[in-house]
Amino acid sequence: MGASAESRLAQLSDGGEKFVARRIVLLADLDYFYSQAEELRNPSLAGKPVVVCVYSGRTKESGVVATANYEARRFGVRSGMPIALAKKRLSGADAVFLPVDFAYYKEVSERVMRIMKEYSDQLEQVGLDEAYLDISNRVENFVEAEELARELKGRVLREVGLKITVGVGPNKIIAKMASDAAKPDGLMVVKPDDVKSFIAPLPVDKIPGVGKKTAERLEGLGVKTVRDLAQFDPVKLVDEFGDRLGAYLHASSRGEDEDPVVGKAESGSISKIVTLKENTKDQKSILPKVEEICEEIQKRAVKEGILFRTIGIIAITADLGIKTRTKSLPAPTDDLGILKRESSELAKKFLQSTDKELRRIGVHISDFTRRERGQTTLAGYL
DNA sequence: CCTCCACTCTC
DNA sequence: CCGTTTAGTGGAGG
Known part of the structure; x- marks a missing residue:
């Protein structure tokens, strides 16, 4: 899966011995991104706990935390936490709660990505706030990689005003x-010789x-x-976790990754x-x-x-269970009538099949x- | 091989 | 006290 064009090209012949040319990969991560972006456009927030929230619209306060800055994290506020709980933890802390504004974050993200693109081919x-850069062709060694990383951090701070964290390996x-x-x-910066000692003591x-789940099973x-993982029998890992995850766990425990x-x-x-405004199983709502x-x-x-050939519904029940129903169509379509009919049908059937x-x-x-171009759509096959 | 669905993970 | 979105894996059943 990892070994596609790029890594195959990287295989050099050396007196009959094959080896994969060493890569230098950089990951840049925008710190507590949504909150930091909010501080960027409203500097008076700096120093206060800032909590960016996804409001569900059910009640005035229902929803979860998308991102919290470090001032808020000091009070135990975390992503995914109910807003009400975050408020409780921050009571009396002069905290600011803001709704997410994806359009704005996207714009800020694009400014940062534009700079990053200058540093790699x-x-x-990954999402709005992370990017991997292959800088193998831009630097000779990990010392130069560190210089490049510093320069990148400096430019993003000066030109956009955001702090980022950079990892190189x-x-x-x-x-x-x-x-x-x-x-x-x-x-x-983790040089190849330091990989083992860096990762060995970390929790899986x-x-x-x-x-959480995989970590519990491993424990x-x-x-x-x-x-511990590096010393564990890879055959048993595959037995327990399946081909993909088993192999991945073994390779990553040894610091190996060709992706x-x-x-x-x-x-x-x-x-x-x-x-939904309130829990219901009423078709009419x-x-x-x-x-x-x-x-x-x-x-x-x-x-x-794009044309789609599979339509599905996703239902989250009152007890927070996730149920899905899908249907494959005989041919790809982008027809609204078909989409509405099929998803309504799936929803109706699902509602009839459950008490929840x-x-x-x-x-x-x-x-x-x-x-x-000019492709005819197969509307009305029903 | 295809379809359907649960589950895990991440931001 | 409870969001959103996407990718991927794997099992069951046909």
């Missing part, structure tokens, strides 16, 4: 772990892609640190979920929502020139093909 953006995983260890406003959940096997830095492909799915969401999603599909009330409802499209 290959930039892989021989691959994406190490660059990411270095950045995580160095934030905020940090810089860490510091490995990108290892979250059940007596694996707490990356060192190339590549500009992201176009997205493979579009979805939108909304929170849910189906109009479904249709509304269909309209937005279809508009995006048309704008991006819904808290949120959403629509999903996937299995895309690009609409060719």
